[in-house]
Amino acid sequence: MNFPSKLVEDAVNEFAKLPGIGKKTALRLALYLLSQPADNTQNFTTAVSRMRSDIRFCDNCHNIADGDLCGICSNALRDHSTVCVVENLRDVIAIENTEQYRGVFHVLGGVISPIDGIGPEQLRIDSLLEKVKQGTVKEIIMAISPTMEGDTTIFYISRKLQEFNQSIKITSIARGVAFGNELEYVDELTLARSIASRLPYESYMTAK
Amino acid sequence: MNFPSKLVEDAVNEFAKLPGIGKKTALRLALYLLSQPADNTQNFTTAVSRMRSDIRFCDNCHNIADGDLCGICSNALRDHSTVCVVENLRDVIAIENTEQYRGVFHVLGGVISPIDGIGPEQLRIDSLLEKVKQGTVKEIIMAISPTMEGDTTIFYISRKLQEFNQSIKITSIARGVAFGNELEYVDELTLARSIASRLPYESYMTAK
Numbered sequence: 001m002n003f004p005s006k007l008v009e010d011a012v013n014e015f016a017k018l019p020g021i022g023k024k025t026a027l028r029l030a031l032y033l034l035s036q037p038a039d040n041t042q043n044f045t046t047a048v049s050r051m052r053s054d055i056r057f058c059d060n061c062h063n064i065a066d067g068d069l070c071g072i073c074s075n076a077l078r079d080h081s082t083v084c085v086v087e088n089l090r091d092v093i094a095i096e097n098t099e100q101y102r103g104v105f106h107v108l109g110g111v112i113s114p115i116d117g118i119g120p121e122q123l124r125i126d127s128l129l130e131k132v133k134q135g136t137v138k139e140i141i142m143a144i145s146p147t148m149e150g151d152t153t154i155f156y157i158s159r160k161l162q163e164f165n166q167s168i169k170i171t172s173i174a175r176g177v178a179f180g181n182e183l184e185y186v187d188e189l190t191l192a193r194s195i196a197s198r199l200p201y202e203s204y205m206t207a208k
Numbered sequence: 209m210n211f212p213s214k215l216v217e218d219a220v221n222e223f224a225k226l227p228g229i230g231k232k233t234a235l236r237l238a239l240y241l242l243s244q245p246a247d248n249t250q251n252f253t254t255a256v257s258r259m260r261s262d263i264r265f266c267d268n269c270h271n272i273a274d275g276d277l278c279g280i281c282s283n284a285l286r287d288h289s290t291v292c293v294v295e296n297l298r299d300v301i302a303i304e305n306t307e308q309y310r311g312v313f314h315v316l317g318g319v320i321s322p323i324d325g326i327g328p329e330q331l332r333i334d335s336l337l338e339k340v341k342q343g344t345v346k347e348i349i350m351a352i353s354p355t356m357e358g359d360t361t362i363f364y365i366s367r368k369l370q371e372f373n374q375s376i377k378i379t380s381i382a383r384g385v386a387f388g389n390e391l392e393y394v395d396e397l398t399l400a401r402s403i404a405s406r407l408p409y410e411s412y413m414t415a416k
Contacts, residue, residue: 008272025228051249052250
């Protein structure tokens with residue numbers, strides 16, 4: 001692509017580095033900013049650069065935070081005895097958006113994946129064990145994607161937890177047929193699992 | 209959407225103001241920047257804010273430029289007697305990318321559209337007439353989208369030009385069936401126009 005201006009070319013190249021944004025979309029975004037008042041671009045770049053430079057990670061759960069603790073960990077109204085273990089920030093946001101979960105989180109920062117060179121020591125598993133050692137945690141919910149890596153991670157953490165605390169309750173989010181899915185199109189593994197972990201009718205109705 | 213951090217929320221809201229970017233994509237972009245080294249975000253915001261603050265418009269053709277004149281107008285190898293009139297910057301870039309056009313441009317900044325409150329006085333038509341008055345321009349190519357507003361603009365400019373210069377050659381880019389289109393799916397107006405403005409076989413072959 002030829003650009004009439006080096007400044008535009010630089011901005012387009014930077015936009016095009018973002019995921020899912022190609023050269024054409026990048027050009028569209030750059031020209032959009034050019035067509036708007038200069039203040040809008042100023043606000044945009046300030047917000048983005050402040051986010052990157054001022055962001056902190058919660059000392060307790062490794063979620064993103066504005067201060068030492070994130071909004072969830074510093075909220076006394078939440079149930080600090082239930083810890084939901086997730087892979088990354090996106091999962092925290094996804095679960096928070098359901099507005100159904102009242103416990104706290106623990107962000108691992110990934111899953112065990114030998115093929116990508118990620119072992120347990122790269123993940124924030126030690127601080128989770130430390131938290132459990134203090135004795136206030138009653139339940140650990142594993143909310144990790146049902147992939148081979150995810151299942152390995154769940155297995156590893158569960159074993160570690162049970163090593164020094166037999167009484168802790170470890171659960172996993174339910175795997176099954178998603179709402180709105182047609183039974184005939186659901187894959188065999190999911191369908192088999194959803195039959196194996198069937199629920200009593202009453203608990204299904206209340207959970208819903 | 210709930211955000212664990214005000215900083216991220218601000219950045220997401222700013223990203224979501226860009227055209228074609230919704231809240232989910234904006235979050236993905238913000239989290240991507242968070243996952244990359246801080247320098248990348250720095251480069252990104254610097255390039256975008258420099259583009260907006262340092263960009264100039266070419267004194268001659270109103271294209272974007274890094275200095276007084278754009279790269280096209282300041283290029284002595286280009287044919288300054290042929291002026292291609294376009295609606296906006298995107299059209300300049302599109303035509304430049306064909307690498308077939310060796311003349312210069314004139315960016316109108318829009319088309320006449322009474323419904324949007326855009327009259328001829330809002331467009332850069334006066335400076336085009338001024339350029340033609342100087343007598344160096346031999347041909348004006350109208351490269352404007354074939355909409356009602358575009359056709360009105362072409363008609364208005366052509367009449368103005370002919371008022372004081374009868375000898376100037378005014379042309380329009382060809383309207384017709386696009387390469388790769390199947391005849392049976394082409395709309396009637398385009399097909400009718402492509403038959404009315406048919407070309408001798410030899411000129412078709414050389415033009416191609």
